[in-house]
Amino acid sequence: MRIPKAIQNLIESFEKLPGIGPKTAQRLTFYLLHVPQGELDKFSSSIENLKKQTVFCSECFMIGENNPCSICSDSTRDDSLLCVVEQPLDVLALEKNGKFNGKYHVLHGKIDPLNNIGPDEIYIKQLFHRLKLNPQIKEIILATNPTMEGEATAMYINKNLNSHLSNRAKPKVTRIGRGLPVGADLEYADEITLQRAMEGRSEY
Secondary structure (H helix, E strand, O other): OOOOHHHHHHHHHHHOOOOOOHHHHHHHHHHHOOOOHHHHHHHHHHHHHOOOOOEEOOOOOOEEOOOOOOOOOOOOOOOOEEEEEOOHHHHHHHHHOOOOOOEEEEOOOOOEHHHOEOHHHOOHHHHHHHHHHOOOOOEEEEOOOOOHHHHHHHHHHHHHHHHHOOOOOOOEEEEOOOOOOOOOOHHHOOHHHHHHHHHOOEEO
C-alpha cells in the first residue's frame, strides 16, 4: 500500500527531530490525523511563528521576545555574577528554583571534537568580549554540564580567560559543585539538586 504523500512528508519531518525514530514519527503522524482541524491549525501556527516571534538576546544569547531579554534588562539582578550554560533550557532550569539572581551567558553548545564542534562554533568568543567590556563582572560560574564535553568546555574557558582580558583583572572562576552526578544534564535535574550545585560551587 502506498502512503499518501502528505502523511509521508510529515513522518519524514518528525524523523528529523532529535530522539524521534521512524516508529515514533509514524505514531505521531497518525495521531494527528484524529486531531480536530482547528487544533492542527493552532499547532502549525505555533511552529510557523517559532522563529518569527523570537529573537536572540545580543548580550547573553538567550532566546526571548525582546532584545535585550527580560533577564539582561532586569535592573534588580546582580551584574557581578555571570553564569555560563550550554543551552537556553539550562537557564529555564536554573530560573525555576529562583535562587540565582545573577545574569547568564548561553553558549548554545559545547566543545565536542568528535562532532567537529570547536570554540568558534559556539558563543565563547562573545563571552570573552563581554567580560572584557564589563569589569563589573566579578565571578563567572561555569555551569556547563558535568559530561566530558562540558568539562572540556569549562576548562577551555578558564584556560583562555587571561589572554582575552588584557585590560582588566581576571574575575573569580567557579564551577558548579555537589549535587550533580557526572554525566547528568542541568535541564533534567530537580530544583533542590540545582540549588545544591550552585551553593556548592568551588573555585576553578
